[in-house]
Amino acid sequence: MKRTRFLGYGTAAVAAVGMMLFVGWWQVDGPGAPEPMGQRPIPLTEMAFSLTDHEGNAVGPEALLGSPTMAFFGFTYCPDVCPTTLSDISDWLDALGNEADPLNVIFITVDPERDTVAAMAEYVSYFHPAIRGWTGPEEQIARAAEGFRAVFERVPTDSGDYTMNHTASVFLFNAEGQFVTTIDYHEAREFALPKIRRALQQEMEETT
Amino acid sequence: MKKIVSMSALLMLFSFAGASMPALADAADIVIDGAWARASIGMNRPGAAYMTIRNTGTEPVTLIGLSTPLAMMPAIHETRTSTEGVSSMTPTDEIAIAPGESVALEPGGLHAMLMQLQEPMTEGETFPLTLVFEDGVEATVEVPILGFAARGPED
Incomplete structure (x- = not known):
C-alpha cells in the first residue's frame, strides 16, 4: 500500500518535472519562444x-x-x-x-x-x-x-x-x-x- | 582654429593666476579643446557641436546649460545605441566634471545640440558657444564650423 502510494508520488513528481521542462523548452526554444530582437533581416x-x-x-x-x-x-x-x-x-x-x-x-x-x-x-x-x-x-x-x-x-x-x-x-x-x-x-x-x-x-x- | 588655441592659452594663463584662489570653481579652471561643428543645410535642421571640456581646478564643476547667438535652444543631448543597434537621443540635464577630469562631447555620445538655428552654419565660419556651469561660472569657446560631412576636428 505504502509502496504504491510512494510510486504514485514518484510518477507525479517525474511528470511535474517533465512538464516544467517542456514548458520551459516551449517558452525559450520551442514554438512559444518570443521573436528575438536581434533577428537577421530576410533576403x-x-x-x-x-x-x-x-x-x-x-x-x-x-x-x-x-x-x-x-x-x-x-x-x-x-x-x-x-x-x-x-x-x-x-x-x-x-x-x-x-x-x-x-x-x-x-x-x-x-x-x-x-x-x-x-x-x-x-x-x-x-x-x-x-x-x-x-x-x-x-x-x-x-x-x-x-x-x-x-x-x-x-x-x-x-x-x-x-x-x-x-x-x-x-x-x-x-x-x-x-x-x-x-x-x-x-x-x-x-x-x-x-x-x-x-x-x-x-x-x-x-x-x- | 587659431582662435581656440589663443583661447586655451588665455584660459591657462588665468588658471595660473587663480591658482592660489581657494574654494569656488571659476572659468579659469575650465579648458575647452578641439571644438568643432558640422555645417548645416539651411536653418530648419538642428546642428551639433563637439568638444572636450576639462576641469583643471580643484573643485568639481557641473555643466548646466549652453547659450549661443546661433541657436534659440541649445542643449546638451546624449545619443545612446542599444545592444539591438537602436539609437536614441535624450537631453542631459547636467554633467558633473570632477577635478582633473574631462568630458568628451563626440559623435554618437554627448553633443551640444543646436535647436532652432538663427542662421545657417557655414563651413569656414565660427560661432561663440557659452557653457554655463553651476554657481554662474561661464566659459565661452569659438567653435569652428567644418564641412557638412566632417568626422572630426582633424579633417
Whole structure:
C-alpha cells in the first residue's frame, strides 16, 4: 500500500518535472519562444516595398538584386548619428575605391514627413556620390524596416519638434540579396572594410 | 582654429593666476579643446557641436546649460545605441566634471545640440558657444564650423 502510494508520488513528481521542462523548452526554444530582437533581416528577394529614390525613380528591393548592397536607415533632421554614419560610409567607399563600384549604397529615411525626395536629394549630395536616398509613404518604409528587422519610432522633443529613434546599424547583402552581416554604429574602419569586402567577394564568387 | 588655441592659452594663463584662489570653481579652471561643428543645410535642421571640456581646478564643476547667438535652444543631448543597434537621443540635464577630469562631447555620445538655428552654419565660419556651469561660472569657446560631412576636428 505504502509502496504504491510512494510510486504514485514518484510518477507525479517525474511528470511535474517533465512538464516544467517542456514548458520551459516551449517558452525559450520551442514554438512559444518570443521573436528575438536581434533577428537577421530576410533576403531582399523576399522583401516587398516600393519607394522613390532621390532622383525620383521608383525603387524597391528588386532594384538591388544583381549587385551587393549596403543599406542604412536614418533621417536628415538627425544631427549626430546620421551624418556620422554617412560620413563613415563615405570614408569606407573612398578607402575601397574602384573595389566598391558594384555596391548599391542606400540611405532609407524613417522620417518621410520631412524627408521629401528634394530633401533627400540635397542631403545625399553632401556625401559620397554612390549614396542613394530613398523615401516614400510611411507604410512602405515600415514594410522595408520590417524586412530589414529595423525599428523606428517618432519621439517629441522639448523644442516642440520631434526626433526619430531608429536602428543605426549598416546592413550588408550579397548580389543575390542574401543578408551577409551588419556594421555597428561607428564601427572602426578596420572592422567595417573586411565586412564590406565579404559582401563584395560573394558577388565575385558567383560571377566567376 | 587659431582662435581656440589663443583661447586655451588665455584660459591657462588665468588658471595660473587663480591658482592660489581657494574654494569656488571659476572659468579659469575650465579648458575647452578641439571644438568643432558640422555645417548645416539651411536653418530648419538642428546642428551639433563637439568638444572636450576639462576641469583643471580643484573643485568639481557641473555643466548646466549652453547659450549661443546661433541657436534659440541649445542643449546638451546624449545619443545612446542599444545592444539591438537602436539609437536614441535624450537631453542631459547636467554633467558633473570632477577635478582633473574631462568630458568628451563626440559623435554618437554627448553633443551640444543646436535647436532652432538663427542662421545657417557655414563651413569656414565660427560661432561663440557659452557653457554655463553651476554657481554662474561661464566659459565661452569659438567653435569652428567644418564641412557638412566632417568626422572630426582633424579633417
